[in-house]
Amino acid sequence: MSFLIVSPGRDPQPWIEALKNQHPGLDIYVYPEDHNKEEVEFALAWNHPRGLFKNYPNLKVVASMGAGVDHITSDKELPEHVKITKVVDDQLTTDMSDFVLSLVMDHTRRLSIYKDQKKEKSWNRTPYKRPRNVTVGIMGVGVLGSAVGEKLSANGFNVLGWAKSEKDKQDMNTYCGQEGLEEFLSKSNVLVCLLPLTSKTENILNADVFEKLPKGAYVINVARGEHLVEQDLLEMIGSGHLSGAALDVFREEPLPENHPFWENSEILITPHIASVTSAESVMPQIIENYERMKEGEPLKNVVERDKGY
Template identity: 50%
Template sequence: MSIVIITAGKETIGWEKALKAKRPELEVLVHPDVAAKDKVEFALTWGHPLGVFKEYPNIRCIASMGAGVDHILRDPELPVSAIITKLEDPNLTRDMGLFVVALVLNHMRDLTFYKQNQQQHNWSHKRYLTTDNTTIGIMGMGTLGAHAAAELTKLGFKVNGWARTEKQLATIKVYKGAEELNSFLAKSDILICLLPLTSQTENILNRQTLSKLPKNAFVINVARGRHLVDEDLIALLDNGHLAGASLDVFREEPLPEDHPFWSHPKINITPHIASITDPASAVSQILDNYDRLQRREPLKNVVSPELGY
């Protein structure tokens, strides 16, 4: 059996080297240069061309190169018999937690404000926020959300979570479902989105929900661009309800040159770099599932197409 790598414009050489370093005898193929597509049962993918799996009639596992799977599930022609898996790499989780902490502290201590002042030779200052008077709300209590919550709690923040279903986490109150969303939002001075992208969570950061945040709340989106309604965020920044936002993900990437986010004084932009998969770190769990598939054993980190995660 072999592994085929299928992407649309993403560099594959790192994955090829990492797979061969761990398993020299493994046949690693890169789409579309695959002679016998009917013999391929395992695909490693990110942002694949829609409908491409029709070319692989015997595919049994479609593995994401990252923690997200919305790029796979958006394909209306996925083979119904294929198992879909995601990555749960400790390095990804660690890096996301560190990035979220960095964005929170940047906001708390007004570092962007002082960078702007430096450029203007301006020696003014303003009072900063403290952990005593700031509550953080995290939307999404999966592996990434729970880890970020734990890291922020260590720094002295009060942290609440929100999830689709009930979850029990030590020291963190987790609100659940639509019935508790407004209560969660009302207590979130800093709102962090770490939700999976599903039909239920798309556009969840809209004018109605963001208006429920306390005045001068700050929004951080490190999940997916389609969670956020762009024009609604801008409206609430412009009318003074929100203090600002840090955005790492966008509906269209790269962000179009004429997008208003680029020049908005209350928005910080990073180019989807919060947590980047290291093939050398992640390849072991890919190969573990590859071996499990051969042995007809249950795979790890299986995704429900119905739930979207």
């Protein structure tokens, strides 16, 4: 029985070391090095080549290296019997909530403006908004969305949540389904996307959604680049309906040098760093699922394939 790591473009060494620390003696293969595909029952993956896993006859589990799983679920050739697991990690959750709070504070206090003013040696005071006068709407109120809502609420912001189905959350009023979306959007001065990427949520950040936000609203996307219709965002910022956006995720990463987002002063760009997985932090839960697989026990953090998360 062997353990396979597949992470094109990502350094596998921290994961190899964490695996060896947690499970000495484990046979570890790293794609694309030569190995016996019949021996592999468990794979740890990030952005694997499409169709790769259909070539592993005894594969039982594909574990994501991070909280996102769309890079696995989007592979239509992944055998139906293979289980998919995701990472649920307190450090990832804290990192995400801190990051979103920082973006919201940067926007409401207009801090980025002063970087530009410094270049011009300009001494101008800009009006800002206080948290109690700002409502942040969070699309997606799972583990990450709930933590973000709790952090924002603790810092004085009014927080709303929206999800596909009804949720009961202590730190925010929640709306659900298409029937609740319009009211949710109409009250959101800042819109944060933390939705999982599925066929139903792809392109959800579009002109129809933006038009329902209050004039001057701000958009934060820390979920997936495929959630956003890029041209709609540019047009809505250009028209003045949106005041700007903070984007940490993109359809193509790294963002191409000729992309119009680079030239738009109202769009803050960060290189997918909102919440970065630590191999050492998440390895215990991955190893636990490996042991559970060997013993035929139920796995933790299993993805529901029909939902995509």
